[in-house]
Amino acid sequence: MSELGHSARETRTFIRRFLAIARRNIDHEAVAENVYENGGLSGRYLIMTGISAAIAILGLMLSSPAVVIGAMLMSPMMGPIVALGFSLALLDFGEMSRALKALALGFGLALIVAVVLTLLSPLKEPTAEILARTRPNFFDLLIAVFSGIAGAYAVIKQRGETIIGVAIATALMPPVATVGFGLGTGDMGIAGGAFFLFMTNLVAIALAATLTAGFYGFRPRLMERPVKWRGLAVVLVFAVLSAPLALSLRAIGLESRATAETRLAVDAIFAGSESRITLLEVRSRSGEVTVSALISTRALVADAERQLQQRLTAALHVPVAASLDQIVVADPQAASRAVQASPVSAPDPVAALRGRLIDAVPFATDAIMLNAEGSQAVVLLRPEAGLNLQSAYALETALTQRFEGLSVLVTPPVQLFDTVDLGDPAARARAVWALSRWRATPAIRMCRPEQPPEPETPPAEGEAAPARLDSGETFIAELAAVGVSTTTEGAPACQRGDINTARLSF
Numbered sequence: 001m002s003e004l005g006h007s008a009r010e011t012r013t014f015i016r017r018f019l020a021i022a023r024r025n026i027d028h029e030a031v032a033e034n035v036y037e038n039g040g041l042s043g044r045y046l047i048m049t050g051i052s053a054a055i056a057i058l059g060l061m062l063s064s065p066a067v068v069i070g071a072m073l074m075s076p077m078m079g080p081i082v083a084l085g086f087s088l089a090l091l092d093f094g095e096m097s098r099a100l101k102a103l104a105l106g107f108g109l110a111l112i113v114a115v116v117l118t119l120l121s122p123l124k125e126p127t128a129e130i131l132a133r134t135r136p137n138f139f140d141l142l143i144a145v146f147s148g149i150a151g152a153y154a155v156i157k158q159r160g161e162t163i164i165g166v167a168i169a170t171a172l173m174p175p176v177a178t179v180g181f182g183l184g185t186g187d188m189g190i191a192g193g194a195f196f197l198f199m200t201n202l203v204a205i206a207l208a209a210t211l212t213a214g215f216y217g218f219r220p221r222l223m224e225r226p227v228k229w230r231g232l233a234v235v236l237v238f239a240v241l242s243a244p245l246a247l248s249l250r251a252i253g254l255e256s257r258a259t260a261e262t263r264l265a266v267d268a269i270f271a272g273s274e275s276r277i278t279l280l281e282v283r284s285r286s287g288e289v290t291v292s293a294l295i296s297t298r299a300l301v302a303d304a305e306r307q308l309q310q311r312l313t314a315a316l317h318v319p320v321a322a323s324l325d326q327i328v329v330a331d332p333q334a335a336s337r338a339v340q341a342s343p344v345s346a347p348d349p350v351a352a353l354r355g356r357l358i359d360a361v362p363f364a365t366d367a368i369m370l371n372a373e374g375s376q377a378v379v380l381l382r383p384e385a386g387l388n389l390q391s392a393y394a395l396e397t398a399l400t401q402r403f404e405g406l407s408v409l410v411t412p413p414v415q416l417f418d419t420v421d422l423g424d425p426a427a428r429a430r431a432v433w434a435l436s437r438w439r440a441t442p443a444i445r446m447c448r449p450e451q452p453p454e455p456e457t458p459p460a461e462g463e464a465a466p467a468r469l470d471s472g473e474t475f476i477a478e479l480a481a482v483g484v485s486t487t488t489e490g491a492p493a494c495q496r497g498d499i500n501t502a503r504l505s506f
Contacts, residue, residue, distance in 0.1 A: 039083020085209025114180020
């Protein structure tokens, strides 16, 4: 017991000596005065905030990282944030109020500038730079924490303020501008996600600055407040400011768990199929997880989506909405590698959208084209893509779900098929889809199509009986609905055993 006590005393002595060395030659009064002087409201602060917000929103709409970095360099928000951190460490509520007022007014001004420029701009499509700031992740938190530490250290050691402006603005001004873009375009999802990122980073930076200031010996004056009141006040302030950070960490942790569990589940579901996750997107919102996955595999698994849903629900113990699409490919590894070799998006919003679409199509294509408005896309697959009609059809479905508001038309290479099972709605839908994409004019012969069932109740007296189409007529009507003309001239003959089948050539 005495040895443990002696070791503990040595450890405490070492810590005290280390802290004494770290805090040596620090003028606490001068540092605090300098921090508070730069953390208040001023004309320069408001002007630079407005200019940096204007540059940030323009850079985000153009998807230009260089322009966004320029806005980061100009942002003056580091002053009030460092002042907030020091006022928490010193428990100086007057300076805390000044810092919060400066931050609130700066945020409001930046928001107004971003909203006005968004309304005046013809660029309303969210770019990759904007979408990257719609929700916090673990790396955003690390940036914010290290920004707060670097800011407080540079002020305390008087190493200059350049590093502070760069680090803190990296985590704050672009999300503020993104909030303005979301409000200007009426997209509350973008606005809400970016605001959550802003608040999370703001709190992380301020608390990191507070802890750094405390490490270097910045403490409240004991004679000004009773010890009990001081402790209670510190706990309350930290609890209030930590709330968004705790929520963010919970969401980030849940998404990380869901991502890991999804990979394990896919490996188990597709065991022996040499499958790879080509695309995976995990979202956590209000305690519910949404998982969207695109799997490249050599063999389809019939109930893979149901299995994934059950496995994730059992593992995460929260509501899960799982969407899984499968694509049969000859080399799943090549498809996965192609996703990683993505080109850099161009500044133009339509070009940026096309870049994102290229990222999402890891197969050989002749062309990926978008119209001028960015509302419709055409993907022309090459024969080397290795996709059959079912896989190409699944690819179009997955892309349409992934790019909300974008009509994606996937055109597979021409593949000859001569029969269609009229009793299988999925087979009819794929045939209609393929023939419409190829702009074919097939010759079709119906082989003993299934007759429609008799109505359960006869029509009332005086009412005309509704038209009843057999399965062959239904197929022809479905083709006509998408603009495919058909003919019977030159159609192949029916063969023995053909029941409820369409024979066709084109």
